Amino acid sequence: MTDGDMTSADTPRIAIIGAGPAGIRAAETLVEAGLRVTLIDEAALPGGQIYRQPPPTLRRPAKALYGFEAGKAEALHSSFARLRSAIDYRPETLVWGARDNRLLLSSRAGNTEIAFDKLILATGAMDRIAPVAGWTQPGVYSLGGAQVVLKHQACLIGKRPIFAGTGPLLYLIAWQYLRAGSRPAAVLDTGSFAGQLRALPRLARQPRTLLKGLYFTAALRAKGIPVLYSALPARIDARDDNLVLTYTRNGRSHEIAGDAVALGSGLKPETQLAEILGCAFDFHSPSRSYLPRCDRMGRSSLATTYIAGDTGGIRGADAAEAGGALAALAVLEDLGRSVPEVRKRQLLTHMRRAEIFRSGLELAFAYPAPAIAGLADDTVLCRCENVTIGDLRAAIPQWNITEMNRLKAITRCGMGRCQGRVCGSAAMEVLASETHAPIESVGRLRGQIPLKPVVGSNFETKAAS
Amino acid sequence: MYSPRFHRIAETDRPKIVLTVDGRPVDAADGDTLLTVLMRHDGWVRDSEFDGQRRAGFCAMGACQDCWLTLADGQRLRACTTVARTGMAIVRKPATHD
Ligand SMILES: Cc1cc2nc3c(=O)[nH]c(=O)nc-3n(C[C@H](O)[C@H](O)[C@H](O)COP(=O)(O)OP(=O)(O)OC[C@H]3O[C@@H](n4cnc5c(N)ncnc54)[C@H](O)[C@@H]3O)c2cc1C
Ligand code: FES
Numbered sequence: 001m002t003d004g005d006m007t008s009a010d011t012p013r014i015a016i017i018g019a020g021p022a023g024i025r026a027a028e029t030l031v032e033a034g035l036r037v038t039l040i041d042e043a044a045l046p047g048g049q050i051y052r053q054p055p056p057t058l059r060r061p062a063k064a065l066y067g068f069e070a071g072k073a074e075a076l077h078s079s080f081a082r083l084r085s086a087i088d089y090r091p092e093t094l095v096w097g098a099r100d101n102r103l104l105l106s107s108r109a110g111n112t113e114i115a116f117d118k119l120i121l122a123t124g125a126m127d128r129i130a131p132v133a134g135w136t137q138p139g140v141y142s143l144g145g146a147q148v149v150l151k152h153q154a155c156l157i158g159k160r161p162i163f164a165g166t167g168p169l170l171y172l173i174a175w176q177y178l179r180a181g182s183r184p185a186a187v188l189d190t191g192s193f194a195g196q197l198r199a200l201p202r203l204a205r206q207p208r209t210l211l212k213g214l215y216f217t218a219a220l221r222a223k224g225i226p227v228l229y230s231a232l233p234a235r236i237d238a239r240d241d242n243l244v245l246t247y248t249r250n251g252r253s254h255e256i257a258g259d260a261v262a263l264g265s266g267l268k269p270e271t272q273l274a275e276i277l278g279c280a281f282d283f284h285s286p287s288r289s290y291l292p293r294c295d296r297m298g299r300s301s302l303a304t305t306y307i308a309g310d311t312g313g314i315r316g317a318d319a320a321e322a323g324g325a326l327a328a329l330a331v332l333e334d335l336g337r338s339v340p341e342v343r344k345r346q347l348l349t350h351m352r353r354a355e356i357f358r359s360g361l362e363l364a365f366a367y368p369a370p371a372i373a374g375l376a377d378d379t380v381l382c383r384c385e386n387v388t389i390g391d392l393r394a395a396i397p398q399w400n401i402t403e404m405n406r407l408k409a410i411t412r413c414g415m416g417r418c419q420g421r422v423c424g425s426a427a428m429e430v431l432a433s434e435t436h437a438p439i440e441s442v443g444r445l446r447g448q449i450p451l452k453p454v455v456g457s458n459f460e461t462k463a464a465s
Numbered sequence: 466m467y468s469p470r471f472h473r474i475a476e477t478d479r480p481k482i483v484l485t486v487d488g489r490p491v492d493a494a495d496g497d498t499l500l501t502v503l504m505r506h507d508g509w510v511r512d513s514e515f516d517g518q519r520r521a522g523f524c525a526m527g528a529c530q531d532c533w534l535t536l537a538d539g540q541r542l543r544a545c546t547t548v549a550r551t552g553m554a555i556v557r558k559p560a561t562h563d
Binding site for chain 2: 059126136139150152153154155159241422452
């Protein structure tokens with residue numbers, strides 16, 4: 001056994017993956033307790049998704065970047081700045097795999113491995129996608145991607161983009177585009193107005209967040225931007241100078257033209273590492289997806305591994321901060337250290353409220369499962385391998401497929417470079433509806449290493465030498 | 466003919482950098498990703514290896530892997546997470562359609 005493999009109760013090796021709200025608060029809590037942590041993030045700068053920072057040459061003030069959340073963004077960034085010298089921070093470092101208690105890292109400097117005794121997964125989420133025929137064309141972006149282009153690059157994906165999908169980010173990002181000088185062609189929500197009304201009592205548990213949501217909708221409407229419910233996108237075609245989105249609403253087909261499309265139906269936790277490590281997962285019926293099993297503080301089924309923030313289910317940025325701190329307290333408890341009981345109780349209360357709010361969001365903005373079952377055969381489902389829904393519909397009965405990984409092996413859907421991050425949710429829906437089986441019985445795509453293609457870039461080192 | 470473009474809204478006073486795209490010089494601002502450079506230049510990133518249709522990324526956050534491209538020296542880079550540098554030479558497959 002080498003030195004690096006030795007576990008010591010006095011200096012446990014703690015790794016945190018993800019420098020978003022959850023990962024930063026986890027690191028802070030552990031540093032306050034006198035421990036040393038390694039914080040790894042693929043991005044060049046800390047902040048995660050919501051508090052993402054642009055490259056240093058872009059200098060807009062926090063208010064312009066983060067709007068209502070500017071104060072929280074600045075608080076998180078300055079907490080990180082205070083922590084910086086007390087932690088082993090590894091930016092621009094991808095964790096592309098894991099084996100037992102070792103993480104496989106890739107950065108410009110090359111590939112390395114590090115060993116850990118405790119690991120906090122704070123890997124966040126990405127957009128959850130419901131595909132539409134024609135969505136692989138240039139000009140169609142994920143909803144979160146449209147926001148990244150705005151925040152990180154000070155650019156718009158279009159001057160008249162169509163926002164389609166569902167979820168609170170649909171309204172937030174359409175409003176951010178409006179404020180940035182774009183004129184959204186429309187906001188098309190697959191969810192129904194009745195569903196949003198039903199969810200109101202639960203959403204009212206976080207009144208500030210609920211009010212912001214209502215405000216975005218009102219502000220868009222006040223500018224004459226159509227905001228429509230129960231609008232199910234069917235296809236996107238390039239026509240003249242436009243992308244034309246065809247959607248059905250109340251049984252009738254309509255068209256709307258714009259110069260770009262942003263698509264997103266909620267968020268999908270980035271759970272591949274939990275899976276590769278062997279964490280147990282449970283089916284979560286409100287989101288129709290499998291999530292890593294964890295207790296209230298973020299303990300996974302493995303004694304070494306903890307889950308924080310969006311990785312364990314989508315509860316938003318404030319809950320990600322609380323969840324990061326809680327996961328760190330769980331680590332401390334499990335290492336036999338004392339934890340501040342009052343703080344722990346406050347954090348648990350915060351999480352309980354966030355849980356109710358989350359159930360409200362899931363009610364108001366459900367993943368559009370029925371719309372996917374109705375998509376045309378020529379709709380590409382898997383962008384990486386160009387597999388269509390028709391390909392799946394043909395293969396499922398032919399090969400008697402009932403499980404996601406067999407579907408992948410036979411059709412290549414989910415086998416490409418993105419590992420099914422983008423197509424996974426929709427592929428589950430197609431398999432369930434074609435086999436008339438409950439969604440939980442089709443299982444889920446299993447992640448494989450490398451989780452993402454390892455970036456072979458050494459451009460800067462080369463240019464410098 | 467529809468052609469997608471990114472439009473700058475601010476931050477226009479950054480230092481200029483120059484790279485090449487398919488042999489032609491293209492201006493960019495320091496801090497632009499390769500995705501931004503291409504979406505401000507002519508609106509596409511790569512040809513799909515399956516059907517030859519153009520692609521221009523999708524997630525812009527390093528998740529979907531739909532924006533990998535190649536430099537003249539053979540390096541493979543993810544356009545949406547790589548900041549452009551002077552001297553980079555992006556080579557896409559020769560366009561077969563317009
Ligand atoms: C594109 C996008 C935009 C969003 N915008 C908003 C918004 O405006 N308002 C709002 O309220 N909520 C927004 N959300 C919801 C948001 O996810 C949460 O509010 C919050 O960011 C969650 O924090 P987190 O710490 O759990 O994860 P994140 O903030 O997502 O941070 C996760 C971090 O982990 C890193 N990471 C992941 N996998 C790896 C790996 N294998 N190796 C190395 N690093 C890795 C990522 O680079 C990232 O920095 C957005 C979500 C997305 C996906
Ligand atoms: S656009 Fe998705 S990885 Fe670059």
